[in-house]
Amino acid sequence: MDVTLTVNGTPHVLEIDDPRVSLLDALRQRLDLTGTKKGCDHGQCGACTVIVNGRRINSCLTLAVMHEGDEITTIEGIGTPGDLAPLQQAFIRHDGFQCGYCTPGQIMSATAMLEELRQGWPSQVTGDLGSPALSDDEIRERMSGNLCRCSCYPNIVDAIREVAGKAAEGAA
Template identity: 70%
Template sequence: MTADHVTRRGLMQGGGALLAAAPLASPAQAATTASVSKGAPMTPVELTVNGREVHLQLDPRTSLLDALREHLKLTGTKKGCDHGQCGACTVIVEGRRINSCLTLAVMHDGEEVTTIEGLGTPEALHPMQKAFIVHDGYQCGYCTPGQICSAVSVLEEIKAGIPSHVTEDLDKVTFSAEEVRERMSGNICRCAAYSNIVAAIGDVAGEAEA
């Protein structure tokens, strides 16, 4: 068989010879492969979620979002982009809003987590949930849990005097529609209900000041 005349039979025979000549994996390599196939060892994680203490055994690579949705069945928190760009997965951890898809559950061992389910119930809605209903601050509703969790935190940030990129007087942070739009810019609404969302947040801010 010459170099310019390769048959299918010859190619298969040559490939078989190469496989036969390949060295076998060492015991150490085999053990590593077996360990990877079995997955990482489980890690105990303790969280206080919506006021309830929970104990989980998790793969250390599990995101907080997946821990909430898949392990605790709190599916109100939505998985949107899974890259921290849409805000649908926003929850409140130790009083601060975060994208739960961008952080590992093991990083929050011992901490308090509040999801949309922990803000209110159908029988006892949170003021922000009521305002979103009154002002029609949602359409498809997919982003709404993250929007509401973020909105609740936004008012707390303003109350605490934490400035944003549009704050003019760093010594006196005050509520304004511009502040709300800037602070809520990480929460995307594909239905574009932004003006209604700002109105809902404004209503809750007015009630808090009254």
């Protein structure tokens, strides 16, 4: 069966021989987009986080055939080596990675999380539903689906806080 996936703004027609192919495997094996990592393959680590139609998902938990016509963004779609996205730059500045395996998923999740925050989505620790403040607890809660085996969490939080602060300054 053929399925058309729009990945990073480009439509790709894939011949899927098994409808059980995960979105993660389609991205990595069929489109050679290896920035999205296979960690646990059970939706527990977040290394495979991508953004589909503006929402972050674990690509290991969904089938490629389910995303016909969806807009999929991977780490390759948010920055290039010569033109890094603000979160990518902040992760480097704040040393928000050690081994780097979780970093693409962390950055994709943080990208979507900042948009969720901008739209006023509450989390489990949001005190004021009218306008969630970006405390360290708020960041940690919103990023809790992404694990880092090297324990770079304080630096990841610092990188996210920096980018969120610059976005808030730009909006003011």
